[in-house]
Amino acid sequence: MKTVTIDMPKFGQVVLKNYTHLSHEALLAVLKMRNHPDVRKKMFDHDPITESEHFHFINRLSKRTDTEHFLVLYQDKILGAINVTDADEQAQSAYVGMFSNLESTHPMAAFILENALIYYGFDQRQFTALIAEVLEENKNVIALHQRFGFRPAPTDTNGVVRLVLSNVIEKNKGSHG
Amino acid sequence: MNKVSDLVLEVVRELGSDQENKALVNADLETPLFGRNLDSMGIVFLVTDLEARISEEWDLAITLADERAMSQNTSPFRSVKTLTQYTQTLLDEAKTSA
Numbered sequence: 001m002k003t004v005t006i007d008m009p010k011f012g013q014v015v016l017k018n019y020t021h022l023s024h025e026a027l028l029a030v031l032k033m034r035n036h037p038d039v040r041k042k043m044f045d046h047d048p049i050t051e052s053e054h055f056h057f058i059n060r061l062s063k064r065t066d067t068e069h070f071l072v073l074y075q076d077k078i079l080g081a082i083n084v085t086d087a088d089e090q091a092q093s094a095y096v097g098m099f100s101n102l103e104s105t106h107p108m109a110a111f112i113l114e115n116a117l118i119y120y121g122f123d124q125r126q127f128t129a130l131i132a133e134v135l136e137e138n139k140n141v142i143a144l145h146q147r148f149g150f151r152p153a154p155t156d157t158n159g160v161v162r163l164v165l166s167n168v169i170e171k172n173k174g175s176h177g
Numbered sequence: 178m179n180k181v182s183d184l185v186l187e188v189v190r191e192l193g194s195d196q197e198n199k200a201l202v203n204a205d206l207e208t209p210l211f212g213r214n215l216d217s218m219g220i221v222f223l224v225t226d227l228e229a230r231i232s233e234e235w236d237l238a239i240t241l242a243d244e245r246a247m248s249q250n251t252s253p254f255r256s257v258k259t260l261t262q263y264t265q266t267l268l269d270e271a272k273t274s275a
Contacts, residue, residue, distance in 0.1 A: 010240060010242065010244065011244055100216075100217065100218075106217065107211040107212075107217055107220045107247075107252060107254045108217065108220070108246075108247060109217035110216075110217040110218040110220065110221045111217070111220070111221055111224075111242050114221070140219075141218075144218050144221055144222075147221055147222065
């Protein structure tokens with residue numbers, strides 16, 4: 001999907017723009033966000049991303065049907081990005097991730113990004129489970145996911161915490177949206 | 178100091194302890210929050226903790242993070258004082274309609 005508009009009960013409209021349909025300038029803004037040192041250190045690969053690697057990555061995304069990355073806008077401001085990767089249509093589950101635009105001065109950015117991720121996964125894509133894998137030293141990110149109902153699940157990968165959220169959208173619509 | 182400011186300060190100080198943030202551990206009403214001592218992830222922790230404590234204390238459900246909070250002339254998340262004032266307003270409304 002090119003652009004998805006989500007209507008959140010507590011925040012109103014949030015716009016998700018697929019990376020594969022962004023302008024060159026917008027993609028450079030995405031690269032800048034991806035390369036922020038505080039974003040990189042939370043990723044599995046800490047190395048800065050070159051412009052060439054970034055555009056190859058975008059190019060590869062356009063050929064995949066199981067993976068989507070979105071820029072998240074609220075009131076025309078970029079709050080960050082969310083992604084749904086390795087979607088398993090049979091298992092109705094997908095891996096999810098997010099990062100903030102660290103130049104954003106919006107106090108609700110993390111609230112809105114996490115809600116956008118959950119609503120897109122459950123409401124739009126109808127997954128029954130969302131899986132987040134986070135480096136174990138990223139205690140705040142783990143705690144953030146847990147505040148929204150993600151629960152730890154077993155994993156064989158050392159240094160990684162796996163968290164799973166089952167579809168609770170109807171039950172929690174009033175509390176998190 | 179009233180009960181709401183005591184509660185807000187308690188939650189802020191506990192969060193400061195979790196986040197190893199001295200300014201929050203020693204918070205008073207003038208302590209800045211968002212932009213100085215908390216990022217937007219910290220605001221999630223503060224809001225969810227405070228909403229839970231209010232529910233325990235008064236058995237009332239209030240929503241501190243929504244469009245209304247964002248439309249205030251002064252952001253509720255600017256300082257402990259502004260958060261206390263906004264929390265008090267929401268609590269008064271919730272008590273009236275309960």
